[in-house]
Amino acid sequence: MTEEMLRTGIRANGLDGVSEHVLSADRVRAHKPDPRAYAMALDAFGLPRAEILFVSFADWDGAGAEWFWYPTFWVNRIAAPPEEIAPPADGAGPDLAALAAFVLPSA
Numbered sequence: 001m002t003e004e005m006l007r008t009g010i011r012a013n014g015l016d017g018v019s020e021h022v023l024s025a026d027r028v029r030a031h032k033p034d035p036r037a038y039a040m041a042l043d044a045f046g047l048p049r050a051e052i053l054f055v056s057f058a059d060w061d062g063a064g065a066e067w068f069w070y071p072t073f074w075v076n077r078i079a080a081p082p083e084e085i086a087p088p089a090d091g092a093g094p095d096l097a098a099l100a101a102f103v104l105p106s107a
Helices: 003-012 035-045 059-067 096-103
Strands: 054-056 072-075 091-093
Touching (some): 035 059, 054 059, 059 072, 072 096, 091 096
Parallel strands (some): 072 091
């Protein structure tokens, strides 16, 4: 997916301004699970990988992030079975409310 496609989805869902970065693997001309696709966040946010939570809506994408040593959360909206190719995500839930509870457990 290109950056413009992502920006279109962000605008259509009223999420402009929620994040300062829109990262597309298209930018580095790589397809996931190529490490270059996951490394973009390190450069964009200037944080160590342990401080970046990779959130996926597809477990295979989370598996690639696990291989890159990111902490991960899987938003499993369709109650799909987990992939068998990688360790399970650090957290999982059916929606963004579950993600918020994972990130802010006392809230």
